[in-house]
Amino acid sequence: MGSDQRSAMRIAVLAGGMSSEREISFSSGKNAAAALREAGFGTVDLLDPADKGFLDDIRAGGYDAAFIALHGAGGEDGMIQHLMEYLDMPYTGSDALASACGVDKDLSKALYERAGIPVADGVAIRRGEKIDPDAIVASLGHDLFVKPAINGSSYGVTKVSDAQELPKAIERAFEYSSKVLVESCLTGTEITVGVFGDDDSLRALPIVEICCPDEVDFYDLSVKYVVSDSIHRIPARLPEDVYAQAQELACRAHRALGCFGFSRTDFIVTKDGPVILETNTIPGMTETSLFPDEVRHEGRAFSDVCAELVDMAIARHGCK
Structure with missing residues (x-):
């Protein structure tokens, strides 16, 4: 799209x-x-969709497209995408179905497995179900992660190492979701792999290695939005074949969920290779977020990538 078109x-x-x-x-x-x-x-x-006058504002605004930068419920779960479809407005990123699949970690794991992507051992627990902490530990091991099945940005996530800690951790996760995942704690290097492009031009971006400080158990909110080259290492220090494998798996995860435009998938690289954690269908776009870091390391301007996401949204809308 030319500069004259964009200016209008x-x-x-x-x-x-x-x-x-x-x-x-x-x-x-x-x-x-x-x-x-x-x-x-x-x-x-x-525009803030939570504002009372949002619907009136977006209907009256004469907008050519919506750039969706909403995270979590209402943004990554398909809700806002359904609304944009109803308003017949082009929008960036994945459609409602892919968004709903991606935000549900339990459902997305099933789709990953179907696509041949390694996943962590785990169990899903729904609100009201009885749990047997000792049985969970016997099945998955002592070191576990408890997380809301539908949420993001590490809210409600707890690392536990004892069956006695499980009930409280599960209760905390239920504050953010009606379904909770308990998974084996994987040992290895945490990485994240951005994916960008439409169906024909899809490619993986440079891989970021997450290096948590010693005093932090995992990549939680205390370090996620900290600007530090010591936390985000690009490119990740991986053997060449493992690096390529992780990029290929990120593209495969993107396609397995039906994503469009961009996504970012997190892995733990174990001694047996990368194991997927989750895919973010609307990656963070803050100044300290991982996806913009990957874009910059590739040598591209973040502004160009955002503009291309809009271009892709308009082109997709025109094909309907």
Whole structure:
């Protein structure tokens, strides 16, 4: 799309929302809005779907496309995508079905397994079900991760190492989701792999290695949004064949869920190879987020990538 076309376009950046990731979403939205203005789009407005007048504003705004920067419930679960479909408005990222599949870690694991992607051993627990901590430990081991099945950004995630700690950790996870996953704690190097492009041009971005400080058990909120080259290492220090395998698996996960435009998939590289953790269908877009880091390391301007996401959204809409 040429600069003259972009200068005449109106883009609504959707950020904020109603999830526990509301403030992070605002940071993503502001960063994406600045990038779109830098890319030459004439009007870029930041709209919050949680505002009372949101529907009136987006209907009356004459927008050519919506750039979705909403994380968690209402953003990555298909809700806002359904609304954009109803309004007949082009929007960035995955459609409602892929979003719903990606946000449910239990469902996405089944799709990963079907696609031949290694997953961690685990069990899903629904609210109201009786649990037997000793049986879970006997099956999965003492070191476990307890996480909400539908949530993001490490909210409600607990690492436990004893059966007695499980009930409290499960109860905490239920604060964020009606379904909880308990998984074996994997030993290895944590990495994340961004994926970018449409169906014909899909490619994996440079891999980020997550290096948590010694005093932190895992990559949680205390370090996730900290600017530090000692935490994000690009490219990841992996053997060449493992590096290529992780990139291929990230593309396979993207396709298994039916994602579009971009995604970011997290892995633990064990002694047997990469094991998938989850796929983010709307990766963080803040100044310290992983996806923008990968884009910059590839040598591309973040503004160009955001503009291409809009271009892809409009092209997809035109094919319907």
